Amino acid sequence: xxxxxxxxxxxxxxxxxxxxxxxxxxxxxxxxxxxxxxxxxxxxxxxxxxxxxxxxxxxxxxxxxxxxxxxxxxxxxxxxxxxxxxxxxxxxxxxxxxxxxxxxxxxxxxxxxxxxxxxxxxxxxxxxxxxxxxxxxxxxxxxxxxxxxxxxxxxxxxxxxxxxxxxxxxxxxxxxxxxxxxxxxxxxxxxxxxxxxxxxxxxxxxxxxxxxxxxxxxxxxxxxxxxxxxxxxxxxxxxxxxxxxxxxxxxxxxxxxxxxxxxxxxxxxxxxxxxxxxxxxxxxxxxxxxxxxxxxxxxxx
Amino acid sequence: xxxxxxxxxxxxxxxxxxxxxxxxxxxxxxxxxxxxxxxxxxxxxxxxxxxxxxxxxxxxxxxxxxxxxxxxxxxxxxxxxxxxxxxxxxxxxxxxxxxxxxxxxxxxxxxxxxxxxxxxxxxxxxxxxxxxxxxxxxxxxxxxxxxxxxxxxxxxxxxxxxxxxxxxxxxxxxxxxxxxxxxxxxxxxxxxxxxxxxxxxxxxxxxxxxxxxxxxxxxxxxxxxxxxxxxxxxxxxxxxxxxxxxxxxxxxxxxxxxxxxxxxxxxxxxxxxxxxxx
Amino acid sequence: xxxxxxxxxxxxxxxxxxxxxxxxxxxxxxxxxxxxxxxxxxxxxxxxxxxxxxxxxxxxxxxxxxxxxxxxxxxxxxxxxxxxxxxxxxxxxxxxxxxxxxxxxxxxxxxxxxxxxxxxxxxxxxxxxxxxxxxxxxxxxxxxxxxxxxxxxxxxxxxxxxxxxxxxxxxxxxxxxxxxxxxxxxxxxxxxxxxxxxxxxxxxxxxxxxxxxxxxxxxxxxxxxxxxxxxxxxxxxxxxxxxxxxxxxxx
Numbered sequence: 049x050x051x052x053x054x055x056x057x058x059x060x061x062x063x064x065x066x067x068x069x070x071x072x073x074x075x076x077x078x079x080x081x082x083x084x085x086x087x088x089x090x091x092x093x094x095x096x097x098x099x100x101x102x103x104x105x106x107x108x109x110x111x112x113x114x115x116x117x118x119x120x121x122x123x124x125x126x127x128x129x130x131x132x133x134x135x136x137x138x139x140x141x142x143x144x145x146x147x148x149x150x151x152x153x154x155x156x157x158x159x160x161x162x163x164x165x166x167x168x169x170x171x172x173x174x175x176x177x178x179x180x181x182x183x184x185x186x187x188x189x190x191x192x193x194x195x196x197x198x199x200x201x202x203x204x205x206x207x208x209x210x211x212x213x214x215x216x217x218x219x220x221x222x223x224x225x226x227x228x229x230x231x232x233x234x235x236x237x238x239x240x241x242x243x244x245x246x247x248x249x250x251x252x253x254x255x256x257x258x259x260x261x262x263x264x265x266x267x268x269x270x271x272x273x274x275x276x277x278x279x280x281x282x283x284x285x286x287x288x289x290x291x292x293x294x295x296x297x298x299x300x301x302x303x304x305x306x307x308x309x310x311x312x313x314x315x316x317x318x319x320x321x322x323x324x325x326x327x328x329x330x331x332x333x334x335x336x337x338x339x340x341x342x343x344x345x346x347x348x349x
Numbered sequence: 350x351x352x353x354x355x356x357x358x359x360x361x362x363x364x365x366x367x368x369x370x371x372x373x374x375x376x377x378x379x380x381x382x383x384x385x386x387x388x389x390x391x392x393x394x395x396x397x398x399x400x401x402x403x404x405x406x407x408x409x410x411x412x413x414x415x416x417x418x419x420x421x422x423x424x425x426x427x428x429x430x431x432x433x434x435x436x437x438x439x440x441x442x443x444x445x446x447x448x449x450x451x452x453x454x455x456x457x458x459x460x461x462x463x464x465x466x467x468x469x470x471x472x473x474x475x476x477x478x479x480x481x482x483x484x485x486x487x488x489x490x491x492x493x494x495x496x497x498x499x500x501x502x503x504x505x506x507x508x509x510x511x512x513x514x515x516x517x518x519x520x521x522x523x524x525x526x527x528x529x530x531x532x533x534x535x536x537x538x539x540x541x542x543x544x545x546x547x548x549x550x551x552x553x554x555x556x557x558x559x560x561x562x563x564x565x566x567x568x569x570x571x572x573x574x575x576x577x578x579x580x581x582x583x584x585x586x587x588x589x590x591x592x593x594x595x596x597x598x599x600x601x602x603x604x605x606x607x608x609x610x611x612x613x614x615x616x617x618x619x620x621x622x623x624x625x626x627x
Numbered sequence: 628x629x630x631x632x633x634x635x636x637x638x639x640x641x642x643x644x645x646x647x648x649x650x651x652x653x654x655x656x657x658x659x660x661x662x663x664x665x666x667x668x669x670x671x672x673x674x675x676x677x678x679x680x681x682x683x684x685x686x687x688x689x690x691x692x693x694x695x696x697x698x699x700x701x702x703x704x705x706x707x708x709x710x711x712x713x714x715x716x717x718x719x720x721x722x723x724x725x726x727x728x729x730x731x732x733x734x735x736x737x738x739x740x741x742x743x744x745x746x747x748x749x750x751x752x753x754x755x756x757x758x759x760x761x762x763x764x765x766x767x768x769x770x771x772x773x774x775x776x777x778x779x780x781x782x783x784x785x786x787x788x789x790x791x792x793x794x795x796x797x798x799x800x801x802x803x804x805x806x807x808x809x810x811x812x813x814x815x816x817x818x819x820x821x822x823x824x825x826x827x828x829x830x831x832x833x834x835x836x837x838x839x840x841x842x843x844x845x846x847x848x849x850x851x852x853x854x855x856x857x858x859x860x861x862x863x864x865x866x867x868x869x870x871x872x873x874x875x876x877x878x
Contacts, residue, residue, distance in 0.1 A: 059763065060755035067722050067758040238716040242776065245677055245708055246730040247700035256729075260720045391795035392766075506665075535664040536822055537867045562795065605800035607825035609869060610852040615807070616800040616829065 078340045085336020091329025098145040106139035111294045119312045129314040132304065137314065140296035141322050147297045148326065151212055151281045156270050158216040163223025164266055168258050170224070171231025172250065182228065188221040193276075194283055201289040208297070211290040215280050219273065226269055230262045264341040271334035275327035282323055298323050354524055354556045355381040355403065358417035362398045365410050374398050375580035381524075385550065385557040387567030387588065390577035391602075396560045399577070400526045403558075404441055405433045421523060439469040442517035444546075446529040448509025452501040459485075459497025462516045469520045484515040488545050507538035511545060518549055524556040531566070543570050564591070564602060576602075630655045630784050630816035631676065634686035638668070638675045641682075645671045646840040649685070653833075655783070658810060658817040660827040660848075662864070663837035669820045672837075673786045676818070677708050689784060704734070707777040711789040713769035717761040723747075723772050724757050730779045742779065749812075750775045751805060767798035774805065778813070785810075787819045791826060803829055824868040828852055836861045 057074070061067040079085050098105060108126075114134030122129040128137040170181040188196075200214035234240060235258075243257055282299025284290035291297030298319040305316025362374035374395040379386070390396040402413045405425055418425040420441065428436065437443075445451045453461055462481045466472065472480070485493035488511040501509055510530060517525065527546060531539040547570055550557045561567050567574055568591045576584035576599045584596040594600055601619040629652050636649035646668040653659045661669040674680040676687055678698040687694040689706050710716040717726055727743045736742070747757060750771040761769055770790065777785060790806065791799040807830060810817055819831060827834050828851055836844045836858060844858040856862050 059759075061722075061758035064722060064724060064758060067760065071760065238710040238712060239718045241679055242708070242710065242716055242773075243718075243729060244679070244698050245703060246733050246780065247698065247703035248729075248733050252733070257718060261718075391797060537664060537863060540867050564796075602796055605797050607800075607803065607823075607829040609825050609828055609854075609865075611825060611828040612852075613829075615804050618801050618804065619797040 075340055079336050082336045082339060084332040085339075088329045088332025088334075088336060091325060092333055095145055095149060095326055095329065098142055099149040102143050102146055106136075106142040108136035108139040110135065110140045110143040110296045119308065119315070121312070122314055122318075128318045129312070131301070131315045132308065137301075137318050140301060141298065141319060144296040144298045144301065144319065144322070147208065147291055147295060148278060148281070151208070151215070152274050152277055154212045155216045155219055155277050156274070158212075159219040160223050160266060160270050163220040163225075164227045164259060164262055166220070167224040167227025167229075168231050168254050168262060171228040171235060172254050172258060174235075178228075181224070185221045185224045188218070189225070191218070193218040194280060197280060197284060198287070198289065201284060206289045206292055208291040208295065211281060211284050214284070215277055218280075219277065222273070223266060223269060226265055227262045230265050231258055234258075234261060268334055268338045268341060271330055271337055274330035274334075278323060278327055278330075352422075353380040353382050353419075354421055355558075356417055356419040357399075357403070358415060360399065360402055360415040360418060361413070362395070362402050362407060363412050370412075373580050374402065377577070377580075377582050379575055379582065379585065381556050381558065383554055383556050384573065385547075385559065385571040387559045387561065387571035387574045388577060389561060389564050389567050389574060391562055393579070394577040395580040396577050397528055400443065400528050400558060400560050403526065404437055404443055405430075406443075435469075438465055438517070438522065439520045440522050441524045441526065442520070442522040444510075444513050444517050444525065444527045444530045447533040448501065448504075448506060448513050449533070451513060452509060454501050456500075457497065458499050458501065458504065458512050462497075462512065462519055465516045465519050480519060481515075484519045485512075487518075487549065488512070488515045489541070490515075506534050507542060510534060510538075510542050514542070514546060514549070518553075521553060522555065524558070525550060526558045526560070528560045529562070530559070532561070532563075539566070546570075564606070628655060628691050629653060629688075630657065630690060631659075631818060632686070632688045633672070633676075634688075636672070636675065636683060636685040636687065638671050638680055638683040640671070640680070644840070646837075649842060651835060651842070651845070653816065653818060655690075655816055656814055657833065658819065658831040660831040660834040661818065661820045661837060662822065662824065662827060662834050664822055664864075666839070667837040668840040669837050670788055673708070673788055673818065673820050677706070677786060678702065700734075703730070703782075704780050705782050706784040706786065707780060707782040708786040708788065709770075709773050709777045709790050712793055713766045713773060714761075714793070716773050717769055717776075719761055722758045722760055723752075723764075726772060727776055727779055730776065734780065736780075746775045746779060749778070749809070751801075765798075766794050767801060770794060770798075770802055771805065774802075774809070778809070781813075782815075784816045784818070787817060789821055790819070792821070792823065799826075806830060824851065824865060836864065 055066065056070045058066065058070065061070055112135065114130070116134065117130050118132055118134040120126050120130040126136050126138065128141065131137055131140070166181050166185065170178040196218045197214040200217060201210050204210040204213070240253065240257060243253055281290055282302065285297045285299025286303040288300070288303065291300055293300065301319040302316045305319070309316045357380065358378045360374055360377045361372055363370045363372040377395070377399055388396045388399060398407065401407050403418070403425065405413070405428065407413050413426070415426060420436070459481055462484060463477050466477050466480060481497060482493045485496060490496050490508065490511060496504065496508070504512065525546070530546065531542050534542060543566070546557070559567055559571055568588045571588050574586055574588050574591060575582050576596065578598050584594055584599045586594060594603065598619070601617070604617045605619060607616060631651070631653040633649050633651040636646060637644060638646045649672060661672060663669045671680055675683045676689065676694065678694070678696065681696040683696065689702070694702070724743055727746060728739050731739050731742060743757065744754065747754065752768065752771050752775070756764065756768065764772065791802050794802060803826065809815065817831070819827070821827060828848060831848055833845065833847055834851060835842045838860050844856060844861045846856055850856055851865070854865060856865055
């Protein structure tokens with residue numbers, strides 16, 4: 049173990065792989081010095097494990113009804129109680145982690161690359177390309193996110209896939225703005241001029257030289273946005289436009305627990321706690337990443 | 350021989366780093382009267398840190414220690430922050446390198462110079478205005494009324510630096526520390542600015558510490574020179590005797606500079622292993 | 628054939644005209660300096676030749692080929708540029724190996740590993756620097772990488788924008804020696820922009836003094852060394868740069 053560490057921290061790497069791994073390792077080390085970031089990372093890790101191993105972790109089926117046992121308070125058999133159809137809430141939350149993770153990952157995977165590309169191209173070329181692309185971006189940005197998502201879902205029909213697409217459509221403009229701002233900061237720097245002078249095509253410059261520099265701020269922004277995405281998905285689920293029953297989506301669970309909130313508080317609050325915890329986890333991790341990947345600290349990382 | 354204006358003994362400045370505490374100034378000692386002292390060194394030599402330590406501008410996590418750091422009988426290390434504020438500007442001033450970064454971009458030039466006076470004295474507005482204008486004239490700015498109303502981005506580099514000097518000298522301090530005052534300026538303007546500093550310092554009987562990486566410059570405008578390398582003073586000599594410098598680092602530095610009348614095929618390069626330099 | 632010929636070159640940037648009527652001929656194998664203060668337009672001339680300042684009228688020809696107004700793939704093989712700021716001229720996320728390999732990849736030149744190692748040796752960098760990132764290099768080392776990068780495509784003409792201004796004196800000496808040696812070994816033509824007259828004296832054969840976008844004097848370096856510059860502004864610059872004391876120590 050010690051020699052692996054030494055290999056990673058070697059000042060004079062002998063291969064590109066070693067250099068890149070070393071750099072990632074140093075970032076992780078720096079991140080680990082921040083207690084909140086560690087907490088955030090643990091929460092996210094738990095989320096991922098829960099989602100992956102849901103069948104092994106959940107004691108009951110998430111959709112199996114047991115009307116004789118409906119609305120049981122948290123206790124020995126049912127750690128978080130049961131809902132109005134007798135389903136074990138804890139198991140539903142565990143399976144719901146899969147849905148949450150799917151939504152968050154798919155939105156990130158769809159929206160971030162699109163935003164990144166639009167922003168980088170706009171920032172690099174400037175002129176009318178910039179104006180057209182930013183105009184389109186501004187149109188999307190000017191609409192309130194939840195309402196836009198609502199409109200799309202209403203048009204496409206309820207369901208989790210459409211909810212994901214709707215949220216992704218509202219998320220990409222912000223990433224485009226960030227990518228453009230980043231690109232503008234080094235668009236005229238000497239290292240870009242140098243590679244232009246070598247005869248590189250704009251495509252090559254954008255993909256191989258500009259995009260890598262935008263990734264830090266993109267990672268930070270996406271991580272911090274995850275909380276918002278979860279809440280938007282929960283909001284859609286709450287209104288009934290996201291995941292449909294009997295899928296154990298956390299927002300939908302809160303919605304159905306509304307009617308019992310005074311006497312059987314656990315039906316609505318348990319999923320609420322889950323949402324808060326996961327959002328917090330992403331926020332802590334995102335903050336920690338921002339401190340560690342801060343461009344002002346240089347090109348250290 | 351007047352009592353020294355500044356006495357520094359075994360000054361040490363250290364900063365934390367991933368490898369433990371690193372000393373950037375390692376045991377610097379010198380004393381300064383009402384004369385012009387030049388501190389020369391390359392980047393990383395600790396010369397700027399020495400200047401900042403005198404003004405107690407180094408904040409934690411940096412640490413400053415010294416056996417003695419006395420300014421005109423006052424123990425700098427023992428002064429509270431409030432007491433230091435009364436000293437900075439009024440008794441010790443500092444001119445920095447780039448007026449682009451050291452002047453407040455949203456205040457006019459005149460307002461900034463006036464601020465230096467207002468902070469340390471209680472004079473009526475008309476008097477302050479008069480002093481500002483006369484100070485602008487003293488730094489050889491021809492149209493003081495007009496220039497006083499300009500913003501920093503509207504003046505050239507050389508003029509900005511002269512404004513900086515005006516700002517720093519208007520409260521009539523006893524000691525001026527100039528940290529690379531001309532490095533950001535064109536060559537033809539450098540001489541002007543240094544002449545002004547020289548003039549004012551001599552006419553007001555101030556002490557001057559001129560920090561620079563330029564050996565020639567320092568030898569022209571100072572009485573004594575300290576050469577620093579890696580946090581230590583490696584040479585201390587009278588400016589006119591620079592060509593007879595003893596320490597290999599100084600001699601190496603002098604030899605490595607290209608001359609106006611250069612005939613060498615290759616420039617001699619510093620052998621850093623000799624004293625574990627940077 | 629001339630390495631670089633500039634004819635009636637007027638370069639503008641938006642509304643402002645930066646240079647006026649620049650006429651210069653630089654022979655192959657020559658080391659020529661463009662000297663001036665900030666605002667003289669010297670860097671702009673360099674950028675126009677490289678294709679980074681496209682708004683110009685007049686004529687620019689390099690090694691017999693007329694220059695287009697923009698950047699040119701073919702031109703990259705005959706002329707390259709070394710920039711001033713070692714801290715800004717290397718891509719912060721690319722290792723030395725990647726930065727040096729990029730021009731090879733763009734032009735489809737093979738034998739990558741050998742060429743990179745050969746170039747590192749030529750600029751005096753040990754092999755252990757090959758996979759470092761720029762923030763792990765000192766200013767002088769970065770400038771060596773920048774020079775190596777410029778030479779990867781084996782150009783005949785090198786444009787140098789204040790190559791040592793941002794470096795310490797001791798490091799400057801090393802880089803100047805390196806530049807002089809490389810020029811001799813590869814028979815390169817240099818066009819050096821600088822405000823530092825002693826550097827011109829060491830590195831160059833001829834110089835042109837620029838002021839407010841015009842050339843006020845073209846002289847031989849011998850004239851510079853003996854202080855026999857003709858133009859009044861040139862003499863002013865000379866006097867302001869004069870290093871009197873240190874002259875005595877030279878052996």
